[in-house]
Each structure stands twice: as structure tokens, then as C-alpha cells.
Amino acid sequence: MTMAVPTTLWIYLMAVYISGSNCQMVQMDATKSGYVGSQVELRCLFMNIPGVKISQVTWQKFLNGSKQNVAIVNPTMGVSVLNPFKERVTFKLQAVQEKTPSLEDTTIVFSNLQLSDEAAYICEYTTFPAGNRENMVNLTVFARPEIQMIQSAPTIVAQSSSLKVSVATCLAANGKPPGVITWETTLKGEERTEEIPHSNGTVTVRSDYFVIPSREMHKQKLTCIVTYNNDTTKDTIILNVQYNPVVKIEGFDGNWYLNRQDKLGLTCTTEANPPVTHFEWRLLNGSMPAGVEIRNNTLSFKGPVTNDLTGTYVCEATNSIGTRSGQVEVNVTEKPLPQGVSGETIGIVGGVVAAGLIAGVAVVVFLVYRRQQKTRTERDNELTDLPPAHKLVPPLRRNTDFKGHLTSDDIQVFHPDKEVEEMREVDLHPPYYDMASSFSDKLDSDPKDHDVQYAELDTSVLASSPCPRSSILSGDLVEYATIQPSL
Known part of the structure; x- marks a missing residue:
């Protein structure tokens, strides 16, 4: 009896210690993830301490508030994996399955993951004397989308209308999370994308590419790009656009002249999808000249050139989409053009000359x-x-105090005939004369501020002047006077 108290006290203290360190005893990852069909490990480690005995380890699936046993390890009973996990769940270490198992590491391995495996998983240890200890890991299961790109219709026909049609469809089916679809192309079109959810949590993304079909789109590349969890997948198709024939007639060089002897002909060249199956030649407003040989897309003329070859030749080309035609105007001249000169050459030369x-x-x-x-x-x-004497002197500052009237003594008349010789020595454009010099004596003798004003006089006023007037310039005589204030 004396030994029972210390033993009971020891068990109680051990249980309290283990209870306080429960989160450290069972160690697991907080989250794990994997793709459908792949393999993933769910780690579970028990940090044992002396005196604690492991009696059982249980793995459980926890989903929507309920638990489902996955696997159980008992030192006496051995290992048991329950349905529906029996074929896909194993313990990582072989030591767990031995007769004397080591249960400190009970990591399990999920193979061939399924969407239904997504849940929380509990690893629970049953111990003595610490009781049950557990931890949890959240498992996320991804589903890579199935990517497919198809041509929307087996036949895409170029059309003249503005109606847009779907030329290709890109699918990212059953993805979790859904994929993101974009397009890469030089075509001018429009994409229309929709998401279709499924009951198992996956989503199918569908994107259609719409264009107005045209001949230029034939053999153009159209690439669908699917991005999923930072992974990028591309799929490319080459458009097969069918269209009417494009017709052009070759062979006429613009130099068909009478009696030309070399073999001449016309060729009907086409661009079409599908290829042209039938050609037909005809001459507008007339019948084919004699000696013409027709073989599919070629028209051959036999014998020398005559005026009968003149006319408009038409070639009609037909494929399964439709019929189109081309034409050429043939002119026959009497004489050949200069050697090496053609309509094209003349055009080039004319352009250079211009x-x-x-x-x-x-x-x-x-x-x-x-x-x-x-x-x-x-x-x-x-x-x-020019010399200073013949430059225009700017007016002096006007004296606002000056008031008075002009008298005959105040007007000095300039007569050009008295200074003819001096002015001829200088080429004046136009002639100038210094009219300020007449006041120089007065201005020098009297420091008072005087005004010098200029006026163009009517010559009729000076008609009575005794001095004859003359001008060295042609035209009307223009005379200038210096107006002096009374001093």
C-alpha cells in the first residue's frame, strides 16, 4: 500500500505533462495537394516520451462533419486498411507491419488520387497513460483539364457577307480549378468563352473563335492557349478556307503585230481552293479565230498574227464553290514596237522623265x-x-512750347538743279538730302531746344518763286522745305 501513492502520483503528473504538450506529440503537415491520378504522402509522426505506450493508430477521413476510418494499426491485431481505400492506401514504412511494429512514423501513401479523396484526414494515437492524441491535414485534389482544339466546321467557305462564323473551338474540359483560355493569331476575329460547372467540382471551359471567312485566311494559323496553375498548353490548327477562283490571263505582251511568226498564246492562271476543275474560253462579241487550239487553261494561236486575233478574250474557271472569270484585251498593230520597248517600259521611262x-x-x-x-x-x-550727308536725319524731339505761323522768310526752298553734279557722284536709291544743316548755326549758337519739322510742299505754292526749278529725276517734281520757328 505504501508504494501505490507514489505510482498514482507519477501517472497523474505524466498525464498532465503530456496533455500540456499535445500539439507537439503528433506532427503533420497543415495542407497537402495532388493531381487526379497522382500519388501523395500524408505524414504522421508521434514524438514519444519515456513511459508512454502506443496501443493503436487510426487514420480517419473527415468530411462534412462525419468521420470515416481509412486505416488502423494495432500492435496485436496488425494493419487493416478499409474499403474503399484498400487498393490505394498503404503505410510508407514496412516497420509498421512487422510483428513488433514501430509506430512512431505512420505516414500513409495515397495512390491514384481521385476527386473524392479531397477532405481532411486525422491521424489519431491511442496511448497510455496520456490518452488519445491527434492532428489533422487538409488534402486538396486538383484535376488537370483535358485540352482539345477542333475546327468548328469541316468546310469553311469564304463569303461576301459580314456574317461571323465559328471557325475553331477550344475546350479545357473537367478542370479543377478551371483553365483559362486565350487565343494567339494574326486573324481579325472575336472570341466567345463560357464555363460549364459539373457536380464533381470540375469545370469545363469552352471558347469559340469567330471570323468573317475570306480567301486571305486560308492556311493561316490559329492557336489556343490554356493556362492552368502556371502551366501553359498550346494547340494549333491551320485553317482550310474554301473560296471561288481568282482568275488572271497572261501571255499578251502588248506587242502583237501583223505577220509576227513566233508562237503566241494565252494562259489562264488561277488561285482557288479547292482547285479549278473546268476552264472555258470565249471571245466577247465574236467567235474564236481560225487556227486557235484550246487545252484546259491555255489558248494557242497557229500561224502568223492577223487582225483576226484582235478582241477581248475571256477565261471562266470553275471549282466546287463557284465560277469566276478574267479577261484581256488583245490589240494587233501594223508594225512592231521598238525592240525592247513595251508598255511597261514606256510607263517606267515616262515616270523617270516626269x-x-x-x-x-x-x-x-x-x-x-x-x-x-x-x-x-x-x-x-x-x-x-552712303555718305552721312545723304542719309535721312531722324526728326529732333518736338518742342511742345513752339507756337507760331509760317512766313515767307521761314521757308527755305531746295532746288535740285544747283546740286546736280554732287548728286550724280552718288547713286542714291532713293535720293535723300540733309535738311537739318540749315539750322546748324542757330543750334550751335543757341543751346535752346528747337524743333525741325519736314513738310512736302505743293509746287504750285512756289510758282511765283524767282528761282527756276528743275529735277534730275523723271516724273513730278517733289520739293522739300525746312520749317523754322521764329527765334
Whole structure:
């Protein structure tokens, strides 16, 4: 009896210690994830301490508030994996299944993951004397989408209307989470995308690409890009667009002249999808000339050239989509064009000549402009170099106190004929004369401020002047006077 108390006290203290350190005893990852069909490990480690005995380990699936046993390990009973996990769940370590098992590591391995495996999983240890200890891991299961790209219709026909049609469909089926679809192409089109959810949690994404079909789209690439969890998958198709024939007639060089002896002919070239199956030749407003041989898309003329070959030749080409035609106007001349000269060559030469004329006119305009600029500059320089006596003297400051009337003594008349010789020595443009010099004596003798004013006089006023007037310039006589204030 004396030994029972210490033993009971020891068990109680051990239980209290283990209860306080429960979160450290069972160690697991907080979250794990895997893809459908892949394999994933769910780690469970028991941090044992001396005196604690493991009597059983139980794995449980916890979903929507209920628990379902997955696997059980008992040192006496051995290992048991329950349905529906029996074929897909195993313990990682072989030591767990031995007669004397080691249960500190009871990690399990899920193989061939399924969407239904997504849940929380509990690893529970039954111990003595600590009781039950457990931890939990959340398992997420991803589903990679099944990517498929198909041509929406077996036949895409170019059309003249503005109606848009779907030319390709890209699917990212049964993805969890859903994939993201984008398009890569040089085509001018429109994408329309929708998401279709499923009961198992997956989503199918469908994207259709719409265009207005045209001949230019034939053999163009259209690429669907699916992005899923930072992974990118591409799928490309090449469009097969069917269209009417595009017809062109070749062979006429613009130099068919009378009695030309070499073999001549016309060829009907086409671009079509599907290929042209039938050609038909005809001559507008007439029948084919004699000696013409027709073979599918070629028209051959036998014998020398005559005026009978003149006319408009039409080639009709037909495929399963429709019929289209092309034509060429054949003209026969009396004499051949100069050797090596054709309509195309004449056009090129004409273009070069026109360009040369334009360039020549531009150069002439530029030179004339420069010449005018130079003449103007030289004329300005000549005026700048004139003697001071022939430069226009700016008016002096006006004396606002000046008041009075003009008398005959106040007017000094300038007669150009008295200064002819002096003015001829200087080329004036236009002639100037210093009219301020007449006041120089008075201004020097009297420091008072005087005004000098200029006026253009009517010559009729001075008609009675005794001094004869003459002008060295042609045209009307313009006379200037200096108006002096009374002193």
C-alpha cells in the first residue's frame, strides 16, 4: 500500500505533462495537394516520451462533419486498411507491419488520387497513460483539364457577307480549378468563352473563335492557349478556307503585230481552293479565230498574227464553290514596237522623265529665289555705305512750347538743279538730302531746344518763286522745305 501513492502520483503528473504538450506529440503537415491520378504522402509522426505506450493508430477521413476510418494499426491485431481505400492506401514504412511494429512514423501513401479523396484526414494515437492524441491535414485534389482544339466546321467557305462564323473551338474540359483560355493569331476575329460547372467540382471551359471567312485566311494559323496553375498548353490548327477562283490571263505582251511568226498564246492562271476543275474560253462579241487550239487553261494561236486575233478574250474557271472569270484585251498593230520597248517600259521611262522635270523646276525656283535674296542684300549694303550727308536725319524731339505761323522768310526752298553734279557722284536709291544743316548755326549758337519739322510742299505754292526749278529725276517734281520757328 505504501508504494501505490507514489505510482498514482507519477501517472497523474505524466498525464498532465503530456496533455500540456499535445500539439507537439503528433506532427503533420497543415495542407497537402495532388493531381487526379497522382500519388501523395500524408505524414504522421508521434514524438514519444519515456513511459508512454502506443496501443493503436487510426487514420480517419473527415468530411462534412462525419468521420470515416481509412486505416488502423494495432500492435496485436496488425494493419487493416478499409474499403474503399484498400487498393490505394498503404503505410510508407514496412516497420509498421512487422510483428513488433514501430509506430512512431505512420505516414500513409495515397495512390491514384481521385476527386473524392479531397477532405481532411486525422491521424489519431491511442496511448497510455496520456490518452488519445491527434492532428489533422487538409488534402486538396486538383484535376488537370483535358485540352482539345477542333475546327468548328469541316468546310469553311469564304463569303461576301459580314456574317461571323465559328471557325475553331477550344475546350479545357473537367478542370479543377478551371483553365483559362486565350487565343494567339494574326486573324481579325472575336472570341466567345463560357464555363460549364459539373457536380464533381470540375469545370469545363469552352471558347469559340469567330471570323468573317475570306480567301486571305486560308492556311493561316490559329492557336489556343490554356493556362492552368502556371502551366501553359498550346494547340494549333491551320485553317482550310474554301473560296471561288481568282482568275488572271497572261501571255499578251502588248506587242502583237501583223505577220509576227513566233508562237503566241494565252494562259489562264488561277488561285482557288479547292482547285479549278473546268476552264472555258470565249471571245466577247465574236467567235474564236481560225487556227486557235484550246487545252484546259491555255489558248494557242497557229500561224502568223492577223487582225483576226484582235478582241477581248475571256477565261471562266470553275471549282466546287463557284465560277469566276478574267479577261484581256488583245490589240494587233501594223508594225512592231521598238525592240525592247513595251508598255511597261514606256510607263517606267515616262515616270523617270516626269520625276526629272519636277526636280528641274524645283532647282530653278530655288536658284531664282537665292538670286533675289542676294540682290536684295547687295542693295541694302549699298544704302548702308552712303555718305552721312545723304542719309535721312531722324526728326529732333518736338518742342511742345513752339507756337507760331509760317512766313515767307521761314521757308527755305531746295532746288535740285544747283546740286546736280554732287548728286550724280552718288547713286542714291532713293535720293535723300540733309535738311537739318540749315539750322546748324542757330543750334550751335543757341543751346535752346528747337524743333525741325519736314513738310512736302505743293509746287504750285512756289510758282511765283524767282528761282527756276528743275529735277534730275523723271516724273513730278517733289520739293522739300525746312520749317523754322521764329527765334
